[in-house]
Each structure stands twice: as structure tokens, then as C-alpha cells.
Amino acid sequence: FQFISLFKEKGTVLIVSFLVLIVLLTLGGYFLTFAITESRISRSQVTATQTYFLAEAGANEAIWKLKNDAEWKNNFETPPGCSTWSASFLKNDTLLPNSSYRVQIQNSDCARGQIVATSTINIANGKTAQRVVKTKVFKAIGSLTSDSPFFSGGTSENIDINASVLNLYDGNIFSNNNAYISQWSKVSLFDDLDTEKVEGKALANNNLSVSWNSSLNATATCAENVCQGNCVEEGCPPSSISMPMVDFDSQDPNSYKSKASAAQDSGLCNILCNGVPCATKCIFTSSEFSDLLWQVGFNGILTLNNKITYVTGLVELKGGRRLVINGTLVADRTVNIGEDNCWANKGQKHCGFDQITVSDLGVGIPSGILTKAKMNFGPYSSSQDIEITGLVYANDEIRLVSLPRAFNLTGGLLGRKISVTSAWSAVNIYLDNTLIVEGIWAGLRPPGGEKPPYSPIVTIEHWEEAY
Incomplete structure (x- = not known):
């Protein structure tokens, strides 16, 4: 066991x-x-x-x-x-x-x-x-304007800023001749901190002067008579830059009038009077366009849903009308926004502040207000802040006088001569080189199939x- x-x-x-x-x-x-x-x-x-x-x-x-x-x-x-x-x-x-x-x-x-x-x-x-x-x-x-959304391109014309407040963001001021700041004006230019290049400069091909009762706050001031800050790249004075030319009405298919005509022939034009379709044209005479503005009535809204609306003459916004531009309004003659308070027509008289709004439709589609002549924003131009996204361009003078409310522009303001007397209502401009280029070229391509000046x-x- x-x-x-x-x-x-x-x-x-x-x-x-x-x-x-x-x-x-x-x-x-x-x-x-x-x-x-x-x-x-x-x-x-x-x-x-x-x-x-x-x-x-x-x-x-x-x-x-x-x-x-x-x-x-x-x-x-x-x-x-x-x-x-x-x-x-x-x-x-x-x-x-x-x-x-x-x-x-x-x-x-x-x-x-x-x-x-x-x-x-x-x-x-x-x-x-x-x-x-x-x-x-x-x-x-x-940039076609030396990164300047406030650009005067005349060889003998000037920038005149009087009794105004101007704030310019991400870009420069450029005058191809003289620039004058006076009568208790305050001009502030701001650099775009997201870019390597320094913006916020005041540039004049001739002289730049600031009166004793006015101020200019800039990263640099570069002109014939003054050279303050970093002006190495531009020089004192900076080189002359000619006014960029717009093809308004040539026979080229890329001109503004040709594009408007092609859209009209294709049935792509749509105008609304107080939200109701009232026209299917893209090209109007001055009297035809005036009739549409009268048709909407006092405080009525005329909406331009055309990519390009072309007026072969004068454009006047007056008598308490509201104009909404979804694209570009182009005129052969002067454009007056709120120069007159009253409008008498057909035995009636309407008086009041006007309002204009411009919207961008996207990449490759120009937006803004362009004229072959002068453009005036007057004392009755707005009952609310003016909001424009696009290019404001005049082959002659641009005047902003006694603005009742703030003027807000994203894009650029280009004229042969620029005069601003805003009565201290703020003018706020934000540089957008793409919107400037699209406005000048009527799209993303330069005329004649040229190579665009791309950034390096x-x-x-x-x-x-x-x-």
C-alpha cells in the first residue's frame, strides 16, 4: 500500500x-x-x-x-x-x-x-x-495696383481727402500724382499680418502732404517730398503706375458690353422690381433704366440679377430708391448715387434717401460699379451703411461727399482722380486683389489671352x- x-x-x-x-x-x-x-x-x-x-x-x-x-x-x-x-x-x-x-x-x-x-x-x-x-x-x-485698394491713376490728378475718416485694411493708398489730407481728416492704414509683404503704406508718385489738423497713421509714407518708414521696395517716390484700363464696349467678346449682349441673347437676364420679374434685358438705355427705377416706387427695390447690367448712358439713383446689384453695373456716362434728394416725374415727386448694395457672385464673375465717366456718392446716398463687394471704378473722378452713413467696400476703389469729403462718416476699405482684377478684366482672364501677373x-x- x-x-x-x-x-x-x-x-x-x-x-x-x-x-x-x-x-x-x-x-x-x-x-x-x-x-x-x-x-x-x-x-x-x-x-x-x-x-x-x-x-x-x-x-x-x-x-x-x-x-x-x-x-x-x-x-x-x-x-x-x-x-x-x-x-x-x-x-x-x-x-x-x-x-x-x-x-x-x-x-x-x-x-x-x-x-x-x-x-x-x-x-x-x-x-x-x-x-x-x-x-x-x-x-x-x-496686384495690378501695387496692393492699393484706394488708387488714383491720373498723371495730373490727385487724391484729396478732406473732413473725412478713412480706414484702409490690408493694403496701401496710391496716387500717381499728389495726395492731400486736410481739414481734420483721420486716415489709418493697416498692414495684413498674414502676408510676408508689408502693407499699410501711403504712396504718392509726386508729393504727399498732411495738414496740421489731420493725421495719417501708416506703416510707411513714400513720396517725392517725404520718405518715412520702410520704402526700400517702393522707392521715394514710388514708380508711376498707370490707370488699369477696362474694356467697356469693344467688339472683343470679353468686353463688358459684349458679355452683357451674349447673356441677353441667351436669355440669362433677370431684373426684379420689388421681388417680381420686370425685365429680361442686360443692356439698357439711360431712359429705360430710369423707367425701371421709377417703376419700383418710393422705397422700392430694383434688383439686378444679371452678371453684367450695361447702361448706355447716365445712371441716377435718387428719390428714395433701393438698388441691389448681384454682379456688376456698368455705365457709359456718369453714375450719381444720392446726389439729389427728390425726383419729380410724371406729375409726382418722391423725396428720400437712397440705398445701394453690391454683392459678389463668386470666383470668375466680376462685381461692382464701373463707369467710363465720373461717379458720385452724395449726401442722400444711403439710409443705412453702404455695403459694396467688388470694384468701384471710374475712368474719370470718384467723389464721396457728405456721406450720411458709413461706406464699406471690400475690393477696391480706382479712379483717375479721387475726392473724399465724407463729413467724418467712416469710409472703410478692405483690399481684395481678386475682386479688383475680376472687375478690370470682366472675369479671371486678361484681354487678348495674355498671361496674368501671378504672385510668385x-x-x-x-x-x-x-x-
Whole structure:
């Protein structure tokens, strides 16, 4: 019996030992698997980081080529081929052994495209790691007015600011002759801190003077008679810049009148009188346009839903009318906004403040008010703040006189001569070079298929990555 008992005890120990061994082997296997997995994860993370930076290097090389490679730069920007241009290149073992990256670019428009950079690293057992980086890039159109949304381009005409408050954001003031600030005026120019270039400068090709009772706050003042601040880039005085010319009514299909005529022939014109359709034209005589304004009545609203509305004569907003421009209003002759309080017509007389609003319809569509002659904003021009998004352009003089409320403009104000006597109602102007360019060219393309003056900076619009 003792022998049997001893045998049982030894058998139990053997079984327990065997179980312990199994547990230890299992734990060992688990830890080994865990260690192997951790090692693989670690290697994977290292490889993933390497593939990412490799793909990023490829994308950055493409951006560098757009800035510095003459062939790439020309193909990226120059019409007509730039709108569909594509290119690619492949680099092997450039930054890491057993690695490569392929970069492709495809333009969706001139100076606008998508870069796709695909990196590959060969790892063990014939396997590869891959990363894809996609980025959309573009070059903005450069300024035609030296980044100046308050621009006087006449060779013998001036900028005159009297009894006014002018705040100008992200850009400069430029006069192609003299600039005068007087009669308790306050002019403040602000730099755009998001750009490398310094804005907020007062520039005059001849003299610039500020009376003792007025103030000019600017990052620099650069003129013939004064040179304060950083004027190295512009010079003292800055170089002359001619008035950018607008093609109002030539036979070219890109002129304003030609585009308005084409839209009218295609049935794309829509005018609303107090919210009700009242005309399907884009081109009007002065009397036809005046009849529409009279038709809406006192405090009535005339809404121009045409991309371009062209008036072959004088435009007058008076007698308590409200004009909403969703696009561009273009006139052959003078445009008067609120010069007169009353309007007598057909045995009736309406008196009151007017109101004008201009909205931008999107990229490539011009917006604003343009005239071949003069433009006047008078003492009855608004019952509320004037809001304009687009280009205010006169081939002659622009006058802002005794404004009853604030004048807010996003875009630019360009005239051969500019006179502002706002009676201290604030004139607030925000630079938008794209709106200025679209207004001058009647779209995104310069006349005659010329190459636009693109900015040298390549802007990244969107960046994404994938395995």
C-alpha cells in the first residue's frame, strides 16, 4: 500500500509539473508573441514615418519646381495649355535606401492644380510600405495696383481727402500724382499680418502732404517730398503706375458690353422690381433704366440679377430708391448715387434717401460699379451703411461727399482722380486683389489671352494623406 501511495504522489507531482510547464510555455509564447508584435509595430511606425516624410519631400519638391523650374512654372501658368497641364517625375533611393517617390501634378485651371506624391519603401520578404500625400496648390493673381485698394491713376490728378475718416485694411493708398489730407481728416492704414509683404503704406508718385489738423497713421509714407518708414521696395517716390484700363464696349467678346449682349441673347437676364420679374434685358438705355427705377416706387427695390447690367448712358439713383446689384453695373456716362434728394416725374415727386448694395457672385464673375465717366456718392446716398463687394471704378473722378452713413467696400476703389469729403462718416476699405482684377478684366482672364501677373507665392489650399 505504501508503494501505491508513493506512486500516486509521484504521479501527482508529475502532472502538476507538466501543467506548470505548459503554463510557463504558454506565458513564454505569449510574451514572445507580444515582443514580436511590439517589434513589428515599432518597425511599422518607423517605416510609416519614413514613408510620410518621403511623400512630403516629393510634394515639396513639386512645389519648389513650380516656383523655380522655368519649364514647370511656364506650363503651370501660361494659357492656353495651363488649364489642362500635367506632369510627373520619379526619384529612386534619393533620401533612403530601397525607397522611391513618384510625384504627379494635374491642373484643374491655370495656376491651380493637385499634387499627388506616392512614396514606397521596400521592407523584408518582398513587402512594401506606401504613403500618399495629396495637396491642392494655386498661385493667386498678383496686384495690378501695387496692393492699393484706394488708387488714383491720373498723371495730373490727385487724391484729396478732406473732413473725412478713412480706414484702409490690408493694403496701401496710391496716387500717381499728389495726395492731400486736410481739414481734420483721420486716415489709418493697416498692414495684413498674414502676408510676408508689408502693407499699410501711403504712396504718392509726386508729393504727399498732411495738414496740421489731420493725421495719417501708416506703416510707411513714400513720396517725392517725404520718405518715412520702410520704402526700400517702393522707392521715394514710388514708380508711376498707370490707370488699369477696362474694356467697356469693344467688339472683343470679353468686353463688358459684349458679355452683357451674349447673356441677353441667351436669355440669362433677370431684373426684379420689388421681388417680381420686370425685365429680361442686360443692356439698357439711360431712359429705360430710369423707367425701371421709377417703376419700383418710393422705397422700392430694383434688383439686378444679371452678371453684367450695361447702361448706355447716365445712371441716377435718387428719390428714395433701393438698388441691389448681384454682379456688376456698368455705365457709359456718369453714375450719381444720392446726389439729389427728390425726383419729380410724371406729375409726382418722391423725396428720400437712397440705398445701394453690391454683392459678389463668386470666383470668375466680376462685381461692382464701373463707369467710363465720373461717379458720385452724395449726401442722400444711403439710409443705412453702404455695403459694396467688388470694384468701384471710374475712368474719370470718384467723389464721396457728405456721406450720411458709413461706406464699406471690400475690393477696391480706382479712379483717375479721387475726392473724399465724407463729413467724418467712416469710409472703410478692405483690399481684395481678386475682386479688383475680376472687375478690370470682366472675369479671371486678361484681354487678348495674355498671361496674368501671378504672385510668385505658391499657396497650399488643401493637404491630406493616406496609406
